[in-house]
Amino acid sequence: MVICVPPGMKGFRDMTSTVASLKSFWETRIKKQKEKQKKEKERVEQSAIEKLRVEWYARLTDSDVRRRITQESGRLILRVINEEWRVLPAALMASPGLDEVYVRQTAVSSLPTFIGLFQRLSILDLARNRLTSLPSHIGQLVQLKQLDLSFNHLSSLPSELGQLKNLERMDLSSNNSLSTLPYQLGKLQMLEFLDLSSNRFQSIPVAALRMVALQWFDVSDNHLQELPQDIDRLQSLDSLLLQRNPLRYLPLALCHMPHLRAVVVSARSLEQVPTDLYSIAGLKLVTLEDGMQKVSSGDEEDLSGTRSCSRQLHCSSPRPLPTFCAASSLQRVKEVDVEWEQASKQFMMSYVKDLHRRDSAPICTAVVSFDLTLEQP
Structure with a gap:
């Protein structure tokens, strides 16, 4: 069946199609503009909150500091x-x-x-x-x-x-x-x-x-x-x-x-x-065996020319890190890494100072291994 459109109605149909297209176009643009405005408002609010935070800490009173x-x-x-x-x-x-x-x-x-x-x-x-x-x-x-x-x-x-x-x-x-x-x-x-x-x-x-x-x-x-x-x-x-x-x-x-x-x-x-x-x-x-998994030991000649049963100090490096990288765990990984660095530094300081105290030969030092393993919470 063939439907014939009267000549007068054809222009009206084209006009209706054009209006519908324009309406869809402007609705899309308005929607995007509203989303953009919403994001900008959130950004400004967040920035304002951060600014207020800084100003609050800067305005700590004398009594806050005195405590x-x-x-x-x-x-x-x-x-x-x-x-x-x-x-x-x-x-x-x-x-x-x-x-x-x-x-x-x-x-x-x-x-x-x-x-x-x-x-x-x-x-x-x-x-x-x-x-x-x-x-x-x-x-x-x-x-x-x-x-x-x-x-x-x-x-x-x-x-x-x-x-x-x-x-x-x-x-x-x-x-x-x-x-x-x-x-x-x-x-x-x-x-x-x-x-x-x-x-x-x-x-x-x-x-x-x-x-x-x-x-x-x-x-x-x-x-x-x-x-x-x-x-x-x-x-x-x-x-x-x-x-x-x-x-x-x-x-x-x-x-x-x-x-x-x-x-x-x-x-x-x-x-x-x-x-x-x-x-x-x-x-x-x-001498530290960095990154080694095994430590060899045995009699060695110390620097004073006498024989000693010394063993090499072992610090595993680089430190093993967890394979997961969940955002909630990144801060914990960083904090543990800092704690490891500080513990390693304190140990080395104590170890060297102990060497100064033990100034007589023979010297016997034990194998020490640092290892860091994190488990996903």
């Missing part, structure tokens, strides 16, 4: 541990007489310029935060003796750190991005402890070689392929930690360091050790 300040043995101490602080509040300016500050495991990503007001500060512990930079005003803390900036996100340091003439201990470990030190840090003539481990140093910084009082120098877990021939400028050094670096040989200059008592290296890449090292009484060379 975190204690007095111990006549010293004023501020402790903020594992709290959601994002900034150091301006209310702190009312307490310039602080002697020690511990702000750890927070969301603080930068320091205010008023940090320089704390002229009495002797200990500044800012470990495990989110610091990406430091203000030059930190150089005004001339009474500072201990500075802990470990486990942050620093990629550079201000040259003003070289003004901390009384600094004795500085921990810059596990920032993962540091590759150089300002030359001015060589002015730290009182510094005895320097930890640069778990960063990206490809060579020993020149500034470090000018720290004449340095006794403990940890530059493990970096990218060192060789040591400078003038490393013997560190005449006060007694412990040098170099493990988890692709070092191929040790320089003869190590034999010219009269106070050196312990050198820790990784055995995997090491090819050559100066024979003169073995004639230095009291010097102990600890």
Whole structure:
């Protein structure tokens, strides 16, 4: 059956089809526009909430801050541990007489310029935060003796750190991005402890070689392929930690360091050790079998020339990580990794100090293995 459309109705049908198309087109555009506006509104609201959060922490009152300040043995101490602080509040300016500050495991990503007001500060512990930079005003803390900036996100340091003439201990470990030190840090003539481990140093910084009082120098877990021939400028050094670096040989200059008592290296890449090292009484060379699954042991000749039943210390590295990567588990993996790093560091420090105490031969050390296994909750 054939339906004939009168000539007058054909134009009407075309017009109806066109209107329907236009209606569908505009409905689609309006729908997309509403979705876009909704997302933008959510973004603005979220941004406003975050801004209010920061402003709230910045406006902590004097009483809020005072609750975190204690007095111990006549010293004023501020402790903020594992709290959601994002900034150091301006209310702190009312307490310039602080002697020690511990702000750890927070969301603080930068320091205010008023940090320089704390002229009495002797200990500044800012470990495990989110610091990406430091203000030059930190150089005004001339009474500072201990500075802990470990486990942050620093990629550079201000040259003003070289003004901390009384600094004795500085921990810059596990920032993962540091590759150089300002030359001015060589002015730290009182510094005895320097930890640069778990960063990206490809060579020993020149500034470090000018720290004449340095006794403990940890530059493990970096990218060192060789040591400078003038490393013997560190005449006060007694412990040098170099493990988890692709070092191929040790320089003869190590034999010219009269106070050196312990050198820790990784055995995997090491090819050559100066024979003169073995004639230095009291010097102990600890080789770690990084990443090995088995540890060989047996009688070896220690560095004092006597026989000892020593065994190599084993630290499994890199650490085994879980195969799962669920979003809910990522934070837990990160936290456990940090705890592992700290435990490993504390163990190595205790081990080397114990070597210093056990200065008589023969020496017998047991096999020690670090292993990390995570189970999915």
